[in-house]
Amino acid sequence: xxxxxxxxxxxxxxxxxxxxxxxxxxxxxxxxxxxxxxxxxxxxxxxxxxxxxxxxxxxxxxxxxxxxxxxxxxxxxxxxxxxxxxxxxxxxxxxxxxxxxxxxxxxxxxxxxxxxxxxx
Numbered sequence: 001x002x003x004x005x006x007x008x009x010x011x012x013x014x015x016x017x018x019x020x021x022x023x024x025x026x027x028x029x030x031x032x033x034x035x036x037x038x039x040x041x042x043x044x045x046x047x048x049x050x051x052x053x054x055x056x057x058x059x060x061x062x063x064x065x066x067x068x069x070x071x072x073x074x075x076x077x078x079x080x081x082x083x084x085x086x087x088x089x090x091x092x093x094x095x096x097x098x099x100x101x102x103x104x105x106x107x108x109x110x111x112x113x114x115x116x117x118x119x120x
Contacts, residue, residue, distance in 0.1 A: 002026040004110065005112070006111040008021050008114060010116070014086055017085065020079065021077055022079070030073040032053060038092065039091055040090060051071050055070075057069050087118045090118050091116060092113040096109070
């Protein structure tokens with residue numbers, strides 16, 4: 001059974017940092033692009049970052065330079081290191097598997113989400 005489990009969301013002050021983790025089970029992530037998306041209340045879900053099988057990354061303009069995606073294929077885990085957090089980063093963050101990074105199109109599974117709240 002394919003499962004993605006996110007963790008690491010928290011309440012932080014503006015300017016702070018968080019690291020989100022997404023651990024996969026039921027498949028091995030090594031050969032797949034993995035992505036992070038977020039959805040704030042009343043807004044559409046948007047792609048945040050994507051990391052392909054070789055480690056090449058794609059970022060939304062709004063987070064580029066502040067967020068860093070990485071992966072550990074041995075641990076079957078992808079990460080999103082978030083720094084210089086802003087209140088507008090507040091959202092539910094979702095992990096997704098097997099996506100085309102250039103199109104933010106997901107073919108695989110979604111995690112349940114982890115809440116990130118940034119206070120001013």
